[in-house]
Amino acid sequence: MTSLAQRCCPHLAGVPDNGHVLGPDFVQDPFPALDRLRSEGPVHLVTLPSGAERWLVTRYDDVIRALEDPRLSNELGRGLQQSLPPEPLPPRAQVSLRTTQLLGRAMANLDPPDHDRLRKLVVRGFSAKRVEGLRDRIQRSTDELFDALGDAPEFDLVETVANRLPIAVICELLGVPATDTGLFRTAASVVGGHIPDDETALRVVAALDEFDAYVRELIGARRLTPRADLISALVTAEADGERLTEDELVSMVGIVLFGGYEPSAQLIGNALVALLRHPGQLAAVRADFGLIPAVIEETMRYDGPVTPGLSRYALEDVEIGGTTIPKGSYVVVGTASANRDPAHWPDPATFDIGRSFTARSLGFGHGLHYCVGARLASLEVEIVLATALRRYPRLRLAVPATELERRPGSVRGLRAIPLRVD
Template sequence: MNKPTTQSGKDVDPERLFQDPYAVYGRLREEGPVHQVTGTDGLPAWLVTRYEDVRQAFADPRLSLDKRHAAPGGYRGMALPPALDANLLNMDPPDHTRIRRMVSKAFTPRHVERLRVPVRRAADQLLDALADEERADLISAYAAPLPITVICDLLGVPLSRRPDFRAWTDALVAPDPARPERARDAVGQLLSFFTRLIADKRATPADDLLSALIAVRDQEDRLSEDELMSLAFLILVAGYENTVHLIGNAVAALLAAPDQLAALRADPGLLDGAVEELARYDGPVPLAIRRFPTEDIAIGGVTVPAGETVLLSLAAAHRDPRRFPDADRLDLGRDAAGHLALGHGIHYCLGAPLARMETGIALTALFDRFPDLSLAVSAQDLRRRPSMRSRGLIALPVRTKHV
């Protein structure tokens, strides 16, 4: 794997970037607001590091998500078949507006609130299985299966189809450079999975989101077949991938900061603000999805040519002391409103209300059930997934009882 480099030509150690992006991106942020870098794919990009510049870039319509605006011979990105690639992460208005409007009602705060009881039930059932265990991996036993259960229930994915989903997603989002065929195989498996799932839902509709989207496609003709499958793919992958890491990172951060965990236990009213601060402090996405200027554009006083790849560093922006004083410290009393972990502008995360609710319930249920929960290894020994696209733990070993 190529090492990412800065415009100074200095290599950035990928392992250090995976383990502690805040130090790496923080150094770049203080050196300047925008850097020309070479990514792990060997291709050039422009990295935006300061909060105000990142926030403004999120909302700038001249920064397109549509890969057709990439300069010839530039960005290649993840190779997905058309049936999975026609999704909201590759679209601008008006197509983005049209498709987002169709599914947005399923993720309004009012609709998501109806899911609170089933989500808490699912969390309690997972914790029941750990009741007699003295040690556990909270990623595989709790943080991963909870979002899978919730998003699969919402879409109407049968239980029999769920076991392989995490492995396929992990292979896709955190590919092994030594075994590139695993990512290609995962794409093929996911394509087959969604093809069969949509065919089954067409034959036997149910009271779920995917059946409703199929009706929009078949009865109202407001979606193409590729858009339908790509939307189902994005909802399922994003609904799992981001939430599992939001939960896992939040638990790890709290266990490493016992004073903050004690404050949360003493005052449950801190929970909503705590979820925002935890998302800021160690969110699941260190880099926002790449963007392409439709014209030459100035960012932070630097001119970025049309068509070149722009990367918005949330890891740098969220630790920017210009916006968040003492930003490297977890502070559940902080007003973290305005963090960008769930996006901003028209590309604000569709599932944000659900992710917030799941994370709040996951934390409350976990620490209620196991008041003596502690890390089974030092915080420094926790290993992160080797991914530039997401920030998550490979495992989260804990002791469930006081020893």
Template sequence: MSEADRASCPYPAGAAETVHQLDADFTQNPFPELERLLEAGPVHRVRLPNGVERWLITRYDEVMAALADPRLSNELGRGLQQVLPPEPLPPRWQVTLRTSKLLGRAMANLDPPDHDRLRKLVVRAFSAKRIEGMRPRIQEITDELFDALDGRAEFDLVEAVSNQLPITVICELLGVSAADADLFRTAASVLGGMQADDEAARRTIEALDAFDTYVRGLVVARRAAPGPDLFSELTKVSADGQSLTDDELVSMAGLLLFGGYETSAQLISSAVLSLLREPEQLALVRADPALLPDVVDEVMRHEGPVNPGLNRYALEDIEIGGVTIPQGSYVVLGVATANRDPRHWPDPDRFDVTRAATAKQLGFGYGLHYCIGARLAQLEVEITLGTALRRYPKLRLAVPADQLSWRAGSVRGVRELPLRVD
């Protein structure tokens, strides 16, 4: 990474003696390095594979405390103005600003009281009853995707199912036509990926601009003629005389898209992969499909897509585990390491769908910012996994697991998952 590129990355405030480099192979298998950091201490400065430096909190107790600490803000844009390089901004920095503007008014990126107002407005739209009522339609979509594979001895699950089901569900939720689903899929992909070069950054900005324009048109259309979809409901919802603004609706759509598509897509693939790598665990689930919810929970703990963790911004100097994180620093709450902390998880590197609940896995967050779409993601994974196991008694990997390639970005998952069914 050049000095010019490094200057365009937001650094933690202050100085530290040691910066731990997470190399290019980190995405392929991050857990050995994360385990080393976890055992070395609860807080470290790290340089991510894309060259950006962060403070990383590794241990379960410290991560749990940080998730509830109001001094660690979800409003990541607070520190951007202080670290912006001189004009003209490099394309990757333009992506950072564009993403911040697009998602800045989403409740996941806000602190109280703004967060509380927005969550109060939308939480009813994601009631357990409503999500469970979607089960028949999700099953129908899943069946259609697998029906299209009839007669094929081998297929890529990522392309055929994982990338298709969540985007279809989100688009139907928002009242987006199937013809426009590709626009949403492209926007979700660029939100979750890293920018390989300036040209990729420019394509990302174009995709986000197109998404913004489309959703603003959708807002106007749904305000004028509401339908039965979730987005129509969000345009009408109000509490204490307040409703969602246009900017908040755009950010909410972006949040639903990113959280509801990218995370779910990677989780579906990781769930199938995790079971196929562990024949004994696979046999248990085949014998008792009631274990499917436990599979999802264990996959989130053992191989969750949020890796290394959730981002925060330090509003003041914060001491954690004997280390002072300076005001103005960007911090990663290491849910991936916390979910394998041996202080709370016996034999934490073992994938075990019958694992006793000794702690709560943090893959969906915790407390105030617990993922509002968590149950929808769980339901999609349960239905996909259950359907695949019923249809394919001989389901297996078409290539060795160590030959799979994992995508880089804030959401980790396999690029392809070739399966055989004969």
């Protein structure tokens, strides 16, 4: 750890130079490390499994304050240029630059007032009325995915349902033809994923380039012939008397896709696995599907898809819990840790759908950047859980839960969820 880090994080003074290294075990189960860090202090300098060094905020009240602090910017690209190595850029640096170019003008990656201007346009597409209007379509898609399994006694929920339903819903909402959903799924799956080598990095850049070109072509088509879809609405909408630029449109389509696909896909899996690991609560849900919203809320707290948290960039020195985070630092606001803070939830490591919430779970974010697609994600999970439990009275994991393997990356999900239905 650097001397600066030791000065800013006094309780870590004297530890080895690499500080808190979150190794491969963190990917499989981050919560022991997060519990330890949270108990030791509110802010730590850590090395993530990806090798990136970040300041991590661990406690609920501090996380809330950090998410509300305008000095912690969502515009992560502000610090990118000075952190890039010299030309020619190595493949992994190319991924960082290309992702920033593609998504940098999306509302989720902007601060007010630009964020507010763009959010007003998108939030209309995710209104409660519009999302509820998708219920029958989501149910049909879910039934089709399960129908395709036929009489198979075993299947992988990730590949057959969880990875397919959200992309189909998002593409329909945007107005992407069903024949092109594969391109969108490929692009969505590479953002936030683990990049183990240069070859993978180059494939990611190529996928993002292809996505960028396709979306620009689709935008051009909607300018000529608008339809009843979200891309057309964004193309024709005005905010404060101005229309979105083409770069803003591409970024907005990208963030709707990337924000609506991976978290929803992983929440479906995390919720079902949590239920299957708790037979008593599973039986209660089978007896009353009205409990499913409580399952979703508790899953977002107990094992939400974003781990360890949301990224920010310090525009100036920021003091949190007695620790100064230096200007120009990248920060992870630890929502996963905050959601298990014993100061707000008794027995936080226990999955309990009957829990009385005395604080709001931060799985969908907080404040200005609360996820606009939260309702849609919850509806997808609700429909998949109800459909699976209705169809398969004996549904169970096909392997011990300890054998389920998590993927590296910023979205916490399982590589596969093998299920038995006989």
